[in-house]
Amino acid sequence: MVAHAGVPNGFGNPGSLLETFLPWLGLSVPVGAALAAVRRSAAAAVAVLLAAAVWGASFGGALVDGRSPGGDLTVVSQNVGAENPDPAGTARDLAASGAALLALEELSPATAPAYERALAGSYPHHATIGTVGLWSRYPLREVEPLPIMPWTRALRAVADTPKGPVAVYVAHLASVRVHPTAGFTTARRNEAAGRLAEAVRAERLPRVVLVGDLNGTAEDRALRPVTEGLRLRSAQAEAGDGFGFSWPAAFPVARIDHVLVRGVTPVAAWTLPRTGSDHLPVAASLRW
Incomplete structure (x- = not known):
């Protein structure tokens, strides 16, 4: 230790x-x-x-319970799972959280339309690029893919909230595996993390929210370019109650899904109940 x-x-x-x-x-x-x-x-x-x-x-x-009341913006993120048997039910559960910004990772061509239909009534603005998507109660602009991997698993958008604009990054880094002969294989994830860090480092807006499945914990040194090098603060570490483990949903042992912020203050962070995914949704309330 x-x-x-x-x-x-x-x-x-x-x-x-x-x-x-x-x-x-x-x-x-x-x-x-x-x-x-x-x-x-x-x-x-x-x-x-x-x-x-x-x-x-x-x-x-x-x-120690670090949560406090208040907050100007609630953000929810979940890796919804490409094999999720009930995308519409998952979408309804996530919309019931009341989040102003909802980020989804591991969308597929088969499931993305189901999320779009189920969330249309609650979120008038949304963008999906590759396997990630962002739904918002506020207008979105400057939506663009982030080339952190050979296929698109990250995006950037600006949400025009009543308190001002915020840059929102949604990312799903490469998966890691534990092999008996190769050990803990993380090369692709680490490379994607470095490219994600470069993209966020160039951000000009003062308020930044980075959410998604980073396939690693805040303690993992390989993710320090993202968690420390960008002056991003973990909502769970600052305003959570417990460790907030998010994976696997049946018996969470690690927090690999994150809400990281800069220029705003986390006032509460928590996990939502299990859906049809193998990840728990993570949520945070942020104050300007």
Whole structure:
């Protein structure tokens, strides 16, 4: 927990793999406490207390409810899943959140029309490019694809809200896999993250919202060009309640879906109930 940055990202990217599930190292505390009790070992008990203190210092803040009332803009994002058996139902559930901006990732030619039909009544403005889409209660302009991968999985748009314009980026980075022989394969994701960072770095508007499935956690060093290099702040880290794990939906173990902001203040962040996707929707309330 202390020296995870020292684990090299050589063959198989063990450092990134460890950082993806870093909070779960806290499970060593109750296991160690049980073993210390069985052994009646004072030294083991001290070691367990030390591990508990390190975990608390590293992740204890996530257990404090950072949410507060208010907010000028609510944003929801979900990887809806290309194999989602009920896109219309998922769309209705997401619209019921009351979000002013709704970003969807992993749309397919077969499912995109279903989302467009189901969301038309709640969101008069929308744009879909490739496998990502943005629905808005406010006018959208300057919609353009972002060439972060060989196929289009990211877009930029400007939403003209009553408080002023905000640049909205919707992105779905390349998937990662864990192979017995190749380890944690992240090369395509890391390359896409670098291109996404370049695109956001060139943004001229002062208010920026980046949402989507980044296929990595905020702790993963490979995503630092996006999470740290752009001065983007995590809504979950600043205004969440708990870790906000979003994947897999049946038993979430990692937060790979994000709401990152610059120029606005997160006042609340949370996950929405499960839909037909294998990702939970993530939401954030933002204040100008």
